[in-house]
Amino acid sequence: QVQLEESGGGLVQAGGSLRLSCVGSGQTISAYAMGWFRQAPGKKREFVASISRSVSFISYADSVKGRFAISRDDAANTVSLQMNNLKPEDTAVYYCAAGRMYNNKDPGLWNFWGQGTQVTVSS
Numbered sequence: 001q002v003q004l005e006e007s008g009g010g011l012v013q014a015g016g017s018l019r020l021s022c023v024g025s026g027q028t029i030s031a032y033a034m035g036w037f038r039q040a041p042g043k044k045r046e047f048v049a050s051i052s053r054s055v056s057f058i059s060y061a062d063s064v065k066g067r068f069a070i071s072r073d074d075a076a077n078t079v080s081l082q083m084n085n086l087k088p089e090d091t092a093v094y095y096c097a098a099g100r101m102y103n104n105k106d107p108g109l110w111n112f113w114g115q116g117t118q119v120t121v122s123s
Contacts, residue, residue: 002027002112004096009117012086016121020081022096022114030074033102035110036081038092038119045095045107049081052102059103063089086121093118 008020020036035050049060049070058070069082079096094117099110 002029002032002098004098004112004114006094006096006114006117009094009119011120011122014086014088014121014123016086017082017084018086018119020083020094020096020117020119022079022081024077024079024098028074029072029077029079029098032098032111033100033104034070034072034079035097035099035102035104036070036079037095037097037107037110038090039095039116040092043092047105047107048094050102050104051079057102059105061105083119086119088121088123091119091121 002024003026006022033052036048037045038048039045051058051070067085072079096114097110098112
């Protein structure tokens with residue numbers, strides 16, 4: 001199985017940018033679709049973005065389309081999430097996930113998870 005570790009979170013003002021990274025270990029991530037989810041206090045974990053194994057397919061939540069970009073570098077065993085024009089409502093813990101199908105928006109259908117990284121956007 002693959003272990004995932006996120007980094008890159010922090011505190012940023014509204015309109016700012018952050019880049020999250022997720023490094024896999026124990027197994028290559030090339031065998032998996034990769035995704036980003038987030039969970040705000042008191043809310044359910046929600047889908048943010050995902051990318052297929054072949055990079056042929058990418059999916060975004062409507063709330064982040066045009067602002068966030070997911071990418072992967074299998075040689076580096078890394079998936080990234082570039083977040084631009086951040087809004088206070090983007091504040092959450094962001095989780096990296098690995099799974100079999102990129103188009104699964106249900107967190108329960110993803111197999112492996114990182115510990116999460118906090119993103120806080122101030123107004």
